[in-house]
Amino acid sequence: MYVAVKGGEAAIEAAHAWLAERRRGDQSLAALTPEQIEQQLGLAVDRVMAEGSCYDRGLAALAIQQARGDLIEAAFLLRAYRNTLSRFAACEPVDTGAMRVQRRISATYKDLPGGQVLGPTFDYTHRLLDFALAAEGIEAPQEAEAAAGPMPRVTELLAREGLMARDAPDDGAPPPDLTREPLPFPTPRALRLQSLARGDEGFLLGMGYSTQRGYGNAHPFVAELRMGEVEVVLAPPELGFAISIGDITVTECQMVNQFAGSAEAPPQFTRGYGLTMGHGERKAMAMALVDRALMAPDLGEDATAPAQQAEFVLLHADNVEATGFVEHLKLPHHVDFQSELEKIRSIRARWEEQA
Amino acid sequence: MNAMPPLNHRDAAYNFAYLDEATKRMIRRAILKALAIPGHQIPFGAREMPLPYGWGTGGIQVTAAILGPRDVLKVIDQGADDTTNAVSIRAFFARVAGIATTTRTAEATIIQTRHRIPERPLTEGQVMVFQVPMPEPLFRLEPRLAETRRLHALGDYSLAQVKLYEDIARQGEAGTSYNHPVMVAGRYLMSPSPIPGFDNPKLHNSPAIMLFGAGREKKIYAVPPYTTVESLDFDDHPFRPMRAPHACSACGSTTSYLDEIIADDQGGRIYVCSDTDHCAENQGR
Numbered sequence: 001m002y003v004a005v006k007g008g009e010a011a012i013e014a015a016h017a018w019l020a021e022r023r024r025g026d027q028s029l030a031a032l033t034p035e036q037i038e039q040q041l042g043l044a045v046d047r048v049m050a051e052g053s054c055y056d057r058g059l060a061a062l063a064i065q066q067a068r069g070d071l072i073e074a075a076f077l078l079r080a081y082r083n084t085l086s087r088f089a090a091c092e093p094v095d096t097g098a099m100r101v102q103r104r105i106s107a108t109y110k111d112l113p114g115g116q117v118l119g120p121t122f123d124y125t126h127r128l129l130d131f132a133l134a135a136e137g138i139e140a141p142q143e144a145e146a147a148a149g150p151m152p153r154v155t156e157l158l159a160r161e162g163l164m165a166r167d168a169p170d171d172g173a174p175p176p177d178l179t180r181e182p183l184p185f186p187t188p189r190a191l192r193l194q195s196l197a198r199g200d201e202g203f204l205l206g207m208g209y210s211t212q213r214g215y216g217n218a219h220p221f222v223a224e225l226r227m228g229e230v231e232v233v234l235a236p237p238e239l240g241f242a243i244s245i246g247d248i249t250v251t252e253c254q255m256v257n258q259f260a261g262s263a264e265a266p267p268q269f270t271r272g273y274g275l276t277m278g279h280g281e282r283k284a285m286a287m288a289l290v291d292r293a294l295m296a297p298d299l300g301e302d303a304t305a306p307a308q309q310a311e312f313v314l315l316h317a318d319n320v321e322a323t324g325f326v327e328h329l330k331l332p333h334h335v336d337f338q339s340e341l342e343k344i345r346s347i348r349a350r351w352e353e354q355a
Numbered sequence: 356m357n358a359m360p361p362l363n364h365r366d367a368a369y370n371f372a373y374l375d376e377a378t379k380r381m382i383r384r385a386i387l388k389a390l391a392i393p394g395h396q397i398p399f400g401a402r403e404m405p406l407p408y409g410w411g412t413g414g415i416q417v418t419a420a421i422l423g424p425r426d427v428l429k430v431i432d433q434g435a436d437d438t439t440n441a442v443s444i445r446a447f448f449a450r451v452a453g454i455a456t457t458t459r460t461a462e463a464t465i466i467q468t469r470h471r472i473p474e475r476p477l478t479e480g481q482v483m484v485f486q487v488p489m490p491e492p493l494f495r496l497e498p499r500l501a502e503t504r505r506l507h508a509l510g511d512y513s514l515a516q517v518k519l520y521e522d523i524a525r526q527g528e529a530g531t532s533y534n535h536p537v538m539v540a541g542r543y544l545m546s547p548s549p550i551p552g553f554d555n556p557k558l559h560n561s562p563a564i565m566l567f568g569a570g571r572e573k574k575i576y577a578v579p580p581y582t583t584v585e586s587l588d589f590d591d592h593p594f595r596p597m598r599a600p601h602a603c604s605a606c607g608s609t610t611s612y613l614d615e616i617i618a619d620d621q622g623g624r625i626y627v628c629s630d631t632d633h634c635a636e637n638q639g640r
Contacts, residue, residue, distance in 0.1 A: 113619060150620065
């Protein structure tokens with residue numbers, strides 16, 4: 001017997017109830033709190049803040065809980081919330097040179113002023129499942145002190161020697177805002193970096209990886225990767241001076257790449273730049289690789305690989321946009337499909353007549 | 356020769372050297388094939404290892420496959436025994452194989468390396484295991500693997516030769532400072548893994564076995580002992596190995612490969628041997 005699917009309202013209500021039940025899981029277990037997620041799933045929180053482009057650990061944790069751990073869904077929740085807030089100012093550029101560093105490594109120099117700081121990292125852990133963790137009762141060791149003292153940027157040391165191209169100085173123009181205006185092509189670097197900063201980590205990882213495997217001409221080195229707290233400073237026009245409004249954790253990656261030189265410029269290193277909110281090394285590194293790949297046309301390099309095509313990369317890096325369009329395929333399409341059915345039947349009828 | 360380094364205690368929860376016996380056998384077959392066809396890349400079923408692909412899993416799998424209980428393992432990264440990755444890999448094998456480890460090139464039977472060949476000449480019976488990120492020497496010129504396979508079969512290395520010509524025409528010298536491609540036994544073009552060009556001549560006619568493992572790209576290749584290994588060049592532009600024109604600030608060596616270290620905020624620099632064992636030996640330990 002054929003039963004037409006009717007009446008969305010009851011179905012939607014039932015689905016939401018079912019979803020809520022699934023989210024809660026086994027009721028005999030204690031429910032998670034957003035505070036626990038914020039504290040113990042910190043890297044998930046950081047990723048959601050970066051892709052949701054909203055620095056709020058508590059809201060990101062809530063989004064993760066509500067999304068049942070689906071981090072793209074969580075970023076979506078955060079972005080949708082963020083759009084309800086009024087924008088009142090832009091902060092001064094954060095000074096990552098003055099970062100209170102928790103982690104700082106350079107792959108280009110064995111040692112350098114300020115030293116290498118491994119910090120809290122999975123690097124060099126052997127990926128063996130820790131069954132003791134499942135058995136619980138492990139007390140965390142005392143946290144190490146954040147490194148103090150000046151840490152000059154590695155790229156600056158190279159730039160001083162003339163071996164590294166300097167970035168264009170700040171022209172004082174107000175920063176463009178990707179969340180309020182559509183992306184123009186060609187895209188100015190400031191907007192490109194905004195787009196990459198909120199782009200999907202997995203997508204950028206794949207793009208960055210492709211440049212290393214020969215699709216694009218990358219010879220990258222991590223000049224420096226640093227993570228720590230930076231001060232956010234705001235200069236309200238009515239005050240006339242700058243005030244500190246708090247500290248945020250960011251991860252910054254400066255990637256060094258070769259540049260063969262041209263008639264105007266001698267051979268030198270160029271830099272790819274990545275910055276992400278929270279602790280997100282993979283994202284910051286992938287972003288720096290892609291940023292550098294996207295400079296190909298400006299440097300007169302052949303842009304033949306996917307990662308070097310700004311339209312391709314920037315229009316596909318946004319996971320909230322991407323999931324929307326891919327997942328819209330779940331919506332009813334019976335009207336379009338009916339017309340396809342009629343069309344193919346009509347063409348087949350003619351094909352069979354001729355056969 | 357010094358006394359044998361002490362054996363480590365093996366974690367009995369794991370099979371000897373971590374990999375199961377069937378996997379080790381599969382890798383050994385690939386190694387034998389690689390030795391039989393010098394410089395040719397042999398595909399193998401690389402496994403997930405407990406560290407990320409690209410951090411030396413190829414080298415670790417090769418080491419695990421050839422390691423015996425009486426072997427003495429040295430692990431270097433950038434020539435140094437004390438760098439984080441080298442320390443980590445050495446600790447891994449000490450734990451899962453319980454073998455003796457050393458920092459001394461002369462004592463080691465197996466040397467796993469990333470980016471350097473030790474300064475001290477290797478001897479018969481020693482095995483160098485290279486961690487290889489990109490086994491395909493043509494990958495920057497032709498990223499499609501199916502196409503590079505065809506070019507290797509035809510011995511068509513004109514792409515690499517033209518690239519070298521273009522570099523010389525544009526900047527007066529070869530563009531590659533590390534990972535400069537080599538011809539092995541006059542047949543296959545091979546990536547020497549990202550060793551500095553300075554180390555390329557050490558591959559030529561070496562008495563040691565050279566094994567190259569690329570885990571992420573799932574390839575093994577090899578240079579058997581006493582095999583010709585020539586860096587790609589032109590008769591009128593011979594290959595030139597380069598090093599920083601300084602003496603080591605620690606041991607005074609003027610022949611070893613040097614690391615540049617930024618010594619102060621003003622960008623002052625000092626130079627020291629990248630091969631930490633060689634440097635310590637020069638300083639009389």
